[in-house]
Amino acid sequence: MNQKPAVSLNRDYMPTLPAALVIGDGQSGLLSAKALTDIGIAVTMVKTRPDGRTLHCSAPDFDRQGFEKSLRSVLQEVELVEPQGAVSMRRMGDDFEVRFGARNVRTFGCVFFTSGADMTTVPSDLPEGVAAVSPDRVPAPGTKVAFLLDYISPSSPAAGLTAIRQAIDNAASGGASFVIMKHAPVAHLFGEALYEDAKRAGVEFYRFGETLPTVRPRPTDPSKDSGMCISVVDVVEHGDPVTLEVDRLFYAGAPDASSVMPLAKEVLVNDVDEEGFLLSSSVHCHSGRSFANGVFAVGECTGELDLIRTAAQAAAAAARARSWMVRACARKEAEAVRFTDACIRCMTCLRLCPHNAISFVAGAGRSTVTASAAACEECGVCVSECPRLVLDLVFFPEAAIESFVDEASRIHGSRPVAVYGCQRSPGRAASRIGLPPDVLFLTVPCAGRISESVLWATMAAGVQGILVVGCHHGNCASNNGTDWAEARVTAALEKLGVPTGMQPPVQYASVAANEEARFSRIVRDFCRAVRGETT
Amino acid sequence: MDSHAQPSVVIVGGGIAGLSVAKCLSDNGLSCTLIERENQLGGHVRSWACMATDRCLRCFCCTVEDLIDVVESSERVSVLTGCELESLERPGTNSFRVQVRNATNGDRQPVEAAAVVIAAGFTPYDPSEKVFWGYGVHRGVVTLQELDTLVRRDDLAGFVGESDEPLKMAFFQCVGSRDRSIGADYCSQYCCKAALRMALRLRKDKPDWEITIFYIDLQVAGKFAGSLLSLAEEKQIRLIQGVPGEIVPREDGTLEILREHKGVNVREIYDKIVLSVGQHPLPDVSRLSSLAGLETDRFGFLTAAGTQDPCRTRVDRVYVAGTVGGPKDIEQTVEHAGRTAAAVLADLNGSERTQQ
Ligand code: SF4
Ligand code: SF4
Ligand code: SF4
Ligand code: SF4
Secondary structure: OOOOOOOOOOOOOOOOOOOEEEEOOOHHHHHHHHHHHHOOOOEEEEOOOOOOOOOEOOOOOOOHHHHHHHHHHHHHHOEEEOOOOOEEEEEEOOEEEEEEOOOEEEEEOEEEEOOEEEOOOOOOOOOOOOEEOEOOEOOOOOOEEEEEOOOOOOOOHHHHHHHHHHHHHHHHOOOEEEEEEOOOOOOOOOHHHHHHHHHHOOOEEEEOOOOOOEEEEOOOOOOOOOOEEEEEOOOOOOOOOEEEEEOEEEEOOOOEEEEEOHHHHHHOHHHEOOOOOEOOOOOOOOOOEOOOOOEEEOHHHHOOOEHHHHHHHHHHHHHHHHHHHHHHHHOOOOOOEEEOOOOOOOOHHHHHOOOOOEEEEOOOOOOEEEEOOOOOOOOOHHHHHOOOOOEEEOOOOHHHHHHHHHHHHHOHHHOOEEEEEEOOOHHHHHHOOOOOOOEEEEEEOOHHHOOHHHHHHHHHOOOOEEEEEEOOOOOOOOOOHHHHHHHHHHHHHHHHOOOOOOOOOEEEEEOOOOOHHHHHHHHHHHHHHHOOOOO | OOOOOOOEEEEEOOOHHHHHHHHHHHHOOOOEEEEEOOOOOOHHHHHOOOOOOOOOOOOOOOHHHHHHHHHHHOOOEEEEEOEEEEEEEEEEOOEEEEEEEEOOOOOEEEEEEEEEEEOOOOEEOOHHHOHHHOOOOOOOEEEHHHHHHHHHOOOOHHHHOOOOOOOEEEEEEEEOOOEHHHOEOOOOOOHHHHHHHHHHHHHHHOOOOEEEEEEOOOOOOOOOHHHHHHHHHHOOOEEEEOOOOOEEEOOOOOEEEEEEEOOEEEEEEEOEEEEEEOEEOOOOHHHHHHHHOOOEOOOOOEOOOEOOEOOEOOOOOEEEOHHHHOOOOHHHHHHHHHHHHHHHHHHHOOOOOOOO
């Protein structure tokens, strides 16, 4: 492709984009580096371990050797760093300041975590000799092998499909293959065909239910081989337990969250899920995106073992990383949060910001705390939690709330109900329905902006009730803005001391943007309840 | 002023995939033209419901609202709703002339494009041909999409009536999927999760309903999806292996099914049965594929370059995004669309080394 590009990406924007840091040189790291260099971003890659773990792919047209070769070729285009000592990092304005050991300090425009999560952990209650399914470990041809899926917790479908693929190959080589599972993994376009192929190839499937299969070493000579006996109750046959004796048992599991890099968990505090993988279970954190703007996570460390999906994650994250850096360039001079001199540098805001937008700049005279206008999403969590009340949002200043409260107090004779709703969910829902005339609705950037002091001021204005509406938990675009809103409502009610059985004058609710009908019902019911009307 | 004078990326389809591509490309400084056949953006997802219980269950539906807002307010995206792709010519190696036709008034509009992304989506399977389930005949049998629309309108009563009697409801999985007899021997990948979420959503308001999911194999892996299974068990959703082969209406309007249990046939009565229908190719996918010079696979989905390059196609600068290339849930669609956008960026940036 030597022609002049038909569309120049850099036409309107900036000179050059800053470089990206990819932490991890396994397959996920290489996929990320390739996706980044493909769209013109320079990459520095940190070596984290000598071995590359192998992602699963069972697609019939997949050429693993060709793939691995082309993946390794990206190494010629990246700068490879072997850190001496621990790596640490922090946000510095729009960029990230990364320390490789004591001396080497560098600046990057975005960071990709791709390192970690062991894919080969076998549950400790399975006997020694049970091995994890891996694309690199093919059973000896012609042997009797079993694959165990969904043991204790559901298997990663990618590992399950590898098991089925290897079961077919083993059967074709004259061996006997058994797959013991709760659910056949078929969730790929080729998955059903692979499953059907396996049945045709003579692979035997056993489906267990409540009763977990039991595994013990084969009695013959446990010291000499890895043979196993597996007892399984098949829910389709409903018979007695069947005991299978095999030369080798492979376990298809899920990656081990405990092996995720601690640095990643430190930087992505808001993006660690219940199990300990990176990227939280919020709807906003997927395809490599995290709440910490400019930080991405790809592959096993996010719990993903599938090569096709990891490659998509890497490419999608690279495109997002690029647009993040474009945004950072465009908003260099912008201001999203205003700090005043009264700041005591307590770091509350820095600690609580869901988007990792705030940085601490140590200065010779006076150190300062600032927010990156590119990373800030204007959730207002910092504004509401700053103990010195020194912060304000530029685009949604305190004054906007004050004039809303003034309006409420002007018409307080009609005992209005005040509704605060974030723009993302209730705000959109409200735009599609009509609210009753005695309901005053204020759209705020995020429910996290509604501080306790806003609640007290609104009550003082003489309203009949206050309804604070955010996104559903796990759906807040600023991760915990809606949780903050609920906590403040609860705190206010505790101070008010509403007797049990009485309708509290302040209430929290959550809706989604597509729940206009439900939102309208919630507002109606609240108005009725605070006015003491019966339904 | 001609806003289309400068070459842009033409995206065919304004559902979640097309919107995601448009957002990603415009965020990166490219101009796009988004062509949508319907009069509004959003595709299927626009009529689906929120499945949140005491927390978001990650169905991803509401994210379409974010995307629509971003795309409609972006200076770089011009949105043509109520319009169809009529023809696609290639005057130069790296330029396309796309003819867009307004379905209402027949007006034609040429658009110059540097790349074309097909993100036209899927069609939900119509289960009427499966006469033994009686969809379209028995009043109590609906598709999951129809139930979604009712929940979206906060109007479950319109379907189940005002009575407070606890109801018995069942979901049948793999309807129109994993079915060789209709040439659909693939998993549609979203319906297990969608049915589990719907069951949990119904449970929130209807603690005393008996809700059963009849499945072949539950596909619930993926971030957070795994916990749907334990949630379902905790909330007493019955999960039963094997999908009953027949629905027989009874005089009182209830529905009778037979299922095998420990080798014997058991009769069960349900008030409502929901068919979790799969994703099928668009009815006019062959028109699209021949316009763009692409091929379809044996199921009828547009063929991409291959497993290692699932967003490019055999035609240079023509891409696929989302379910037009095969079934996906919303999360996978957004991910796939992100990869498509990255491929477009890479190719237009000229920095792309030829793959494979
Ligand atoms: S929370 Fe307030 S006082 Fe504390 S560092 Fe931030 S701006 Fe300064
Ligand atoms: S408004 Fe929200 S995103 Fe912006 S700096 Fe404050 S806490 Fe961070
Ligand atoms: S359940 Fe779905 S629609 Fe509801 S908030 Fe979560 S992602 Fe949005
Ligand atoms: S997702 Fe579940 S219901 Fe849908 S086709 Fe696959 S196995 Fe069947």
